[in-house]
Amino acid sequence: MWFKRDLRVHDHAPLVAARTYADALAIFIIEPEWLASPDCDASHVDFALACLAELRAALAARGLPLLVRVGSAVAVLAQLRSEVAFTDLLSHEETGAAWSYARDRQVAAWCASCGIPWQQFNQTGVIRGLRNRAGWVRRWQARMDTPLHLLDGPWNAALPLDQPALPTLASLGLSPHGKTLQAAGERAARRTLSSFVQVRSHGYRKALSSPLSAEDGCSRLSPHLAFGTISLRTVHQATELAIRNTPERELAYALRGFARRLRWHCHFMQKLEDEPNIEFHNFARVCDGLREDAFNDENFEAWCAGRTGYPMVDACMRSLRATGWLNFRMRAMLVSFASYHLWLHWRQTGLFLARQFLDFEPGIHWSQMQMQSGTTGINTLRMYSPTKQAHDQDPQGVFIRRWVPELAKVPLPYLAEPWKMDPSVQHMAGCRMGVDYPLPIVDDKAAMAFAKEKMYGLRKTPQARVEAADVQDRHGSRKSGLPPSGQRRKTKTPREREAPSPQGDLFS
Ligand SMILES: Cc1cc2nc3c(=O)[nH]c(=O)nc-3n(C[C@H](O)[C@H](O)[C@H](O)COP(=O)(O)OP(=O)(O)OC[C@H]3O[C@@H](n4cnc5c(N)ncnc54)[C@H](O)[C@@H]3O)c2cc1C
The missing domain is CATH 1.25.40.80 (Serine Threonine Protein Phosphatase 5, Tetratricopeptide repeat)
Structure with a gap:
């Protein structure tokens, strides 16, 4: 029983299926490919380790040992097979980033070469091998309404394998992350x-x-x-x-x-399940080349550090970096500012945010990064004004003062736009613009005018319209339950073509 991103005992289909075997063993693999991937942060690993400590105790109470080993999945599984000659592999399906997709293909090939059936169970409403979105909501609902999987009683046979203590961040070669994370497990x-x-x-x-x-x-x-x-x-x-x-x-x-x-x-x-490349490429390929050559490292660094000179942007970034979480609207504002005001490509900013978000979920993350950057070709373009967001969402300036202490004494009327303070107000507030707090790194109006011209200009082109119809066809939601153009894709999706076939789909 291979634990992946499913670190629980309740409603766990593979775990319940493992009860039908005479003896069983659970394993979690800490993969170097995960640790080295540019979207991984020590905070993610720290959270996973805390979840694993609790899971190990919960499984031990049910008589099932949980091994935690470090190494590439195929190497670890091959080693384990040499120790206990296991005959079956059970896990959940995963719709992950490129490294985990590649790993799943390697594991599938290894299982096939050893004659080990690998049974994968779904744990979300994501449907593998989907031809189009017709009826998707109905299928999602059916899966979600299926009764929960209940474990009935403990395991009898514990396999005689050592369970060394869990690794630590230090033993994995990771530095402390310094974030205050929400409770794990x-x-x-x-x-x-x-x-x-x-x-x-x-x-x-x-x-x-x-x-x-x-x-x-x-x-x-x-x-x-x-x-x-x-x-x-x-x-x-x-x-x-x-x-x-x-x-x-x-x-x-x-x-x-x-x-x-x-x-x-x-x-x-x-969306990621159906088109794994959206982690790297624009949904609408007509957007290729839009921002690639314009990347400004200094602006990127200022945005990452929460030193753009726009207090709401900086407060949100600093809060995110300290806690690993931010609400949806403020995430969208951070990306809008990076993609439109600073004209930065979503891939680099997205990797930085992926490391900051404790909840990093590749399918949601990359789709949202592209949506908020205007590269899906189908969604309304949303360009947030950081000043308006400060007035609307933090009217008393509590959030800004908490996370940007340089501005703590700035009078409320200036808090969203501190560059408007004249020298005497700056003196009174103990905040010299350009010294204690940066001046805006871009001009709001000029940056917005540039972004609007580029984005709306592109959207009007015939190629953009054709592509939008295609993206809508593949990925758009179907309120009616029917594809908009009436067309159906006949080709297999990439994951269906290359990944192991979805066995054991208990719910469809
Ligand atoms: C640029 C960007 C990147 C994002 N990256 C992630 C990510 O990596 N992981 C992630 O879980 N969410 C992501 N989101 C969506 C959303 O911001 C978070 O799900 C939400 O803030 C999590 O807090 P919550 O659990 O309290 O949300 P709640 O409002 O309580 O929502 C409950 C759950 O619904 C789902 N959800 C909520 N909003 C969305 C949404 N807009 N799209 C998809 N699912 C949603 C999440 O699973 C969430 O946990 C991203 C949003 C943006 C704009």
């Missing part, structure tokens, strides 16, 4: 779910947009869903139950909004 995930559904969801709709209220008002389940310490199905079913049981219309409405986002989770992951 399955128990924390279940606590987070129940506190949200029972209490915190009351203010969800109003809390979503401001980074101040979102911190507590959003569910904060994203790292748990990313590392699989709770299943999406568990969250979905708890939400549906709460909707059915509440007499309050307003609460039911809030919970329905939340339930929709659980579907978006898989909707975006499905």
